[in-house]
Every structure is written in structure tokens, then in C-alpha cells.
Amino acid sequence: MPDPSSELSIQERLYPDLPCFGCGQANDKGLRLRSYPLGEAAVDGVTASFTPWPEHDNGLGYLNGGIIGTVLDCHSAAAVMLEAERRGWPPLPGADLSYVTAGLEVRYLRPAPLHDTVELFATVTDADEPQMTVEVELRFDGKVRAQATALWKRWRPRP
Amino acid sequence: MPDPSSELSIQERLYPDLPCFGCGQANDKGLRLRSYPLGEAAVDGVTASFTPWPEHDNGLGYLNGGIIGTVLDCHSAAAVMLEAERRGWPPLPGADLSYVTAGLEVRYLRPAPLHDTVELFATVTDADEPQMTVEVELRFDGKVRAQATALWKRWRPRP
Numbered sequence: 001m002p003d004p005s006s007e008l009s010i011q012e013r014l015y016p017d018l019p020c021f022g023c024g025q026a027n028d029k030g031l032r033l034r035s036y037p038l039g040e041a042a043v044d045g046v047t048a049s050f051t052p053w054p055e056h057d058n059g060l061g062y063l064n065g066g067i068i069g070t071v072l073d074c075h076s077a078a079a080v081m082l083e084a085e086r087r088g089w090p091p092l093p094g095a096d097l098s099y100v101t102a103g104l105e106v107r108y109l110r111p112a113p114l115h116d117t118v119e120l121f122a123t124v125t126d127a128d129e130p131q132m133t134v135e136v137e138l139r140f141d142g143k144v145r146a147q148a149t150a151l152w153k154r155w156r157p158r159p
Numbered sequence: 160m161p162d163p164s165s166e167l168s169i170q171e172r173l174y175p176d177l178p179c180f181g182c183g184q185a186n187d188k189g190l191r192l193r194s195y196p197l198g199e200a201a202v203d204g205v206t207a208s209f210t211p212w213p214e215h216d217n218g219l220g221y222l223n224g225g226i227i228g229t230v231l232d233c234h235s236a237a238a239v240m241l242e243a244e245r246r247g248w249p250p251l252p253g254a255d256l257s258y259v260t261a262g263l264e265v266r267y268l269r270p271a272p273l274h275d276t277v278e279l280f281a282t283v284t285d286a287d288e289p290q291m292t293v294e295v296e297l298r299f300d301g302k303v304r305a306q307a308t309a310l311w312k313r314w315r316p317r318p
Contacts, residue, residue: 020218022225029214055188059179065260066181066229073225101224105264 009034010046010078014085015097022074033071035078035120045123046079050138052114063112068138068146071120073104076134076150079122089129094157099132103151112138112145130154168193169205169237173244174256181233192230194237194279204282205238209297211273222271227297227305230279232263235293235309238281248288253316258291262310271297271304289313 011023011034018024023033035048050071058064077099084090084098091098112118122136134150170182170193177183182192194207209230217223236258243249243257250257271277281295293309 015218018218019216021215021223024216024218027214027216029212030216053188055186056180057178057183057186057189059174059177059183060255060259064180064229065263066225066232069228069232069263069265070223070225073228096219100219101267103264103266104224104228105262106228107262108260 007036009036010082011035014081018096020074022070023077031067031071031074033074033078033120035075035122037082038121045121046075046082047122048075048078048120049117050120051117054114057114058111060111061114063114063118063145065106065108065146068108068112069104069106069148072106072136072138072146072148073101073150075120075122076104076136076148076152077101079124079134079136080132080150080152083124083127083132087127087129089154092154092156095155097155099152100155101150102131102153104148106146106148108146110143110145113140116140118145166195168195169241170194173240177255179233181229182236190226190230190233192233192237194234194281196241197280204280205234205241206281207234207237207279208276209279210276213273216273217270219270220273222273222277222304224265224267224305227267227271228263228265228307231265231295231297231305231307232260232309234279235263235281235295235307235311236260238283238293238295239291239309239311242283242286242291246286246288248313251313251315254314256314258311259314260309261290261312263307265305265307267305269302269304272299275299277304
């Protein structure tokens with residue numbers, strides 16, 4: 001994984017002023033997720049680390065499923081925005097981002113820890129300009145704890 | 160909708176000490192969702208109101224998709240725990256709750272507001288003791304903004 005101190009995250013480079021709760025670097029009460037391209041060619045997916053806050057409890061001493069969904073969604077966003085940049089599909093006039101989430105299907109496979117840093121991995125598995133599909137996982141201690149399929153659609157502002 | 164001041168929510172009555180980020184009444188940094196049965200026979204589903212916090216931005220001035228998923232998940236929990244109580248499927252020995260979320264499939268249909276109170280509705284559409292399925296919606300101003308299918312599985316603690 002890249003050294004986060006040595007390079008800008010995808011969020012800091014592509015949308016530094018976003019106030020998104022999950023990944024907006026400009027939201028000082030948000031989770032401020034930072035994601036990084038994997039591999040030199042930057043086609044091997046996108047990775048991030050996330051350290052839960054004490055209040056992110058699922059009620060049973062593990063990481064909350066809603067917070068898991070939040071970071072899976074926002075991490076898939078980083079993969080999508082990076083892919084859109086590579087392919088030359090910038091935000092359309094009047095849009096702040098090139099794509100928006102249309103659906104997120106989360107499977108909760110195993111409990112994820114509340115008091116440890118977890119890892120996120122995302123890969124764009126299908127990309128046409130109208131929509132992209134991302135497979136994204138949350139892992140800890142070598143095991144996938146939750147996985148999601150995220151569907152993103154090109155954001156076309158209405159006239 | 161019932162007057163919340165006149166009766167206990169499902170969360171307050173069935174699991175008042177839960178520290179869940181989304182619906183734990185004992186989590187003073189959480190969303191503290193409160194859900195109520197609809198109808199006298201209490202078989203018409205479950206409803207709740209949710210007022211977002213300013214930081215729950217999706218980055219574009221609307222309600223964050225991860226927070227939407229969080230309240231859809233926790234509201235479906237209230238429907239499941241109520242159904243489990245009716246059918247006599249209490250938490251098993253060693254379990255704090257009778258069911259846990261196995262999957263959540265969210266469809267984002269329209270933007271949801273960040274600065275208004277939104278409404279949640281959930282109905283258990285399939286219930287066997289091993290698992291339940293819930294359809295849950297987030298609505299504002301007469302329109303469904305997001306909907307989800309939640310799959311809940313009986314929580315069987317390992318010996």
C-alpha cells in the first residue's frame with residue numbers, strides 16, 4: 001500500500017472540497033476516508049484504511065453495518081472517479097462529480113472489529129460511460145468481513 | 160403516525176440499552192432512531208422519522224447515501240425485532256438480539272433532503288424462524304427517495 005504521507009489520496013486530488021460525510025476532506029465532522037490507487041499502472045484497484053470511532057458500534061461490540069456500507073460506498077466512489085478520469089469522462093456541465101451512486105448491495109459475511117483499523121479494496125468490474133459497477137470489500141486479519149456491489153450512474157444534471 | 164411523546168418506541172421497549180450507532184438509545188453520539196408500529200394490530204409495518212445532522216451531506220447538498228443505508232438497516236431491525244417478539248422467537252442463549260443483518264440492498268431513486276425530516280416505512284415480507292426479509296423505504300414529500308431489501312438471519316451464538 002502506498003505511504004499515505006507521501007502522496008495525495010484520490011479524494012484530496014480529485015475532489016478536495018467535497019463535504020461528503022464519508023469521504024469529504026472538507027467535512028470536519030465526517031469520516032474523511034482517503035483512498036489510494038494500487039499498483040504502478042493504477043489499474044489494480046483502489047485501497048484505503050479506516051479506523052472506526054468508538055460510537056460506530058453495531059450494538060454488539062462490532063463495527064456498525066451502516067458505517068460499513070458508508071465506507072464501502074465512498075471507497076467505491078474513489079475507484080469510479082479515478083476510472084472516469086482515466087477514460088476522459090469528466091463531470092458534465094452543472095455537475096460536481098462525474099457519477100452518482102444508484103445502488104449498493106452489501107453482504108455482511110463476518111463481524112468486523114470496532115477497535116481496529118480495517119482495510120478496503122475496490123475494483124471497477126464494468127465501465128461504460130452511462131454506468132460503472134464496482135466490487136468492494138472490507139477486510140480485517142486476512143478475512144473479508146463485508147462485500148458490496150456498487151452501481152454508479154453518470155450524473156446528467158437536468159436543464 | 161403515533162405520537163412519539165405518548166408511547167415508547169420499539170427500540171426503547173425491546174432493546175433500550177443497545178449502543179448501536181444507528182438506533183441505540185444508549186449511544187449518546189449515535190443517530191438514536193426511534194421506530195413505532197403502525198396500526199392497532201401492529202401488523203401494518205413500522206414507521207419512523209429521521210432528521211439528518213448537518214454533517215450528513217452526500218457532498219452535493221443532499222442526504223448521504225451511507226446514512227440513508229444506516230437508517231434503512233436500523234429501521235428494518237425494528238420491524239424484525241417486533242415480528243420476532245410476536246412470533247415468539249426471542250434471542251437465543253448468549254445472543255443480545257434475536258436476528259442480525261445478513262444483507263442490505265439499497266436502491267437510490269431520488270435525492271433525499273439534508274435539511275428536512277424524512278420518513279421511514281418498513282414491512283416484514285417474509286418470516287421463517289431462520290431468516291426474515293424486510294422491505295424498507297425512505298420517503299420525503301410523498302416520494303420514495305431510497306428503498307432497500309434487508310435480509311436478517313437468526314443469531315445463533317457459537318458454543
